[in-house]
Amino acid sequence: MVYPKDNIARALIDLGAKENVPLSELVSFRVGGPAAFVLQPKEEGSLGRALDLCRAAQIPVILLGNGTNVLPSDEGFSGLILQLSGDGTAPLFEGEKVTVGAGCSLTALAKESVQRGLMGLERLCGIPGTVGGAVAMNAGAYGGEIKNVLKRVRCYREGGFAWEDARLDEMGYRRSPYTWPKTIVTAVELQLAPDDGTAGDTMVDCMRRRREKQPLSLPSAGSTFKRPEGHFAGALIEGCHLKGCTVGGAQVSELHAGFIVNRGGATAGDVLSLIRHVQDVVYRETGVTLEPEVKRLEDLLCIF
Ligand SMILES: Cc1cc2nc3c(=O)[nH]c(=O)nc-3n(C[C@H](O)[C@H](O)[C@H](O)COP(=O)(O)OP(=O)(O)OC[C@H]3O[C@@H](n4cnc5c(N)ncnc54)[C@H](O)[C@@H]3O)c2cc1C
Incomplete structure (x- = not known):
């Protein structure tokens, strides 16, 4: 089904999309021209609906997390930016396992994990991206990598959402099979470990090194x-x-x-x-x- 452009615009706005948003507001470099539409889907339903609309009308789409690893162009972008960031859903801690939405801040999650007596994310504290962006990039710092604690990934691929076991053997230095455009990560399950007493100090030390060197x-x-x-x-x-x-x-x-x-x-x-x-x-x-x-x-x- 092909939608007239006005109808598409209206449907995207009904889903909560904003029009004509400067990309400089969406990326940490603070550069870039305007994006025609920006949508921060609050749940998978509106994400899927937006993708269906864009597929039907052949509207180009770009997926962002916190925009801390991207460089836009000054000309901007005439399609839809989907931003999976700050959806506000609290991580679910069950013993040493945590299930969390892709839009959660990685640093906030690392801090909460340490507060709850868990380790595995303390070296990643201070990376300013989302959990989804971290999985997409296999973010890492000071000897830690997100793949070390990644257990399962919930993704949108070829029209559907599903959980799968993490394909760790395909993840490497800043490389992952869970990255746009083939895949959208919507949630992840991480397997942390009980704090052996070092997590808090390690986190503070990593943050100090960042402040001094970056x-x-x-x-x-x-x-x-x-x-x-x-x-x-x-x-x-x-x-x-x-x-x-x-x-x-x-x-x-x-x-x-x-x-x-x-x-x-x-x-x-x-x-x-x-x-x-x-x-x-x-x-x-x-x-x-x-x-x-x-x-x-x-x-x-x-x-x-
Ligand atoms: C001051 C500073 C310090 C940094 N330090 C580090 C560091 O120590 N280690 C490190 O690894 N990186 C670091 N980074 C880079 C960046 O924060 C990481 O790469 C981070 O993981 C990107 O997350 P994001 O949510 O900002 O993703 P974005 O920058 O928005 O996107 C990055 C890529 O991931 C894709 N993507 C984003 N979300 C998803 C999703 N849900 N599903 C599928 N694909 C997705 C995007 O399409 C894009 O291709 C730093 C950046 C800054 C500004």
Whole structure:
């Protein structure tokens, strides 16, 4: 069934979608032009309905969590952004198992787990994304990874929602089979362990290291580049004297060369030009290819 465009717009708005939302409000880089529609579905029913509408009218869709690992374009996006973030559902703790919606904050979940005498998430505290985004990216820090505690995943795939056992052997460094566009994670089940007495101190220590080493006062998307085999991206970039290098409002952080920050007024184009410049210089001087960890929003576009 093909819907006239006005009807689609009305149906999306009836589901709660907002029109003409600046992408800069949805992503931690604070850059990007307007999105035609943004919907934060509160439950699977409205998520499925929105996907059905977009499929019927061939409207392009992009899925976001907290937008802490994406770079939009200055031109914006003419389709629907689905944002699975902050749905407000409380995690369900049953012994050492926790079941939680994809939109829950990973940091809030890590803190609550430690408060409840559980360990497994303490090293991930401070990663500013959602639980769904963490599973999609296999987020990790300070020797911990979400895959270490992932038990089951509830996903939307090929038209239906279903739980499945986590496919851990397909997860690796910032890699997971649970990522858009093939898959939407709507909930996960994590298997934590009883705190051996170290979880609280580990969490505090990881947070302290973040505050000391990362430019948290400026908008960014975290580490701009993946860790190249046998190297650290930040050290390579610093070794090429690129700390502080600036294009428009985008800058290689003076605190941590692995981060590109928005010093104020950066465009997405500034960030992209700086990413390319850093890649060029590092390749020329060291022979190492830096692969962005940050995803470009236009690469996430999907027409069903
Ligand atoms: C200051 C700062 C520090 C950071 N530190 C770390 C760190 O230590 N370790 C680390 O790994 N990352 C870090 N990051 C990057 C980022 O926070 C993580 O990658 C995080 O897991 C992304 O989650 P998100 O909800 O923001 O996802 P988004 O950025 O919104 O999306 C990222 C990708 O996941 C997909 N996605 C999002 N939600 C879902 C879902 N429910 N189902 C399927 N696909 C989905 C999106 O389509 C996109 O492809 C940091 C970022 C910042 C800004």
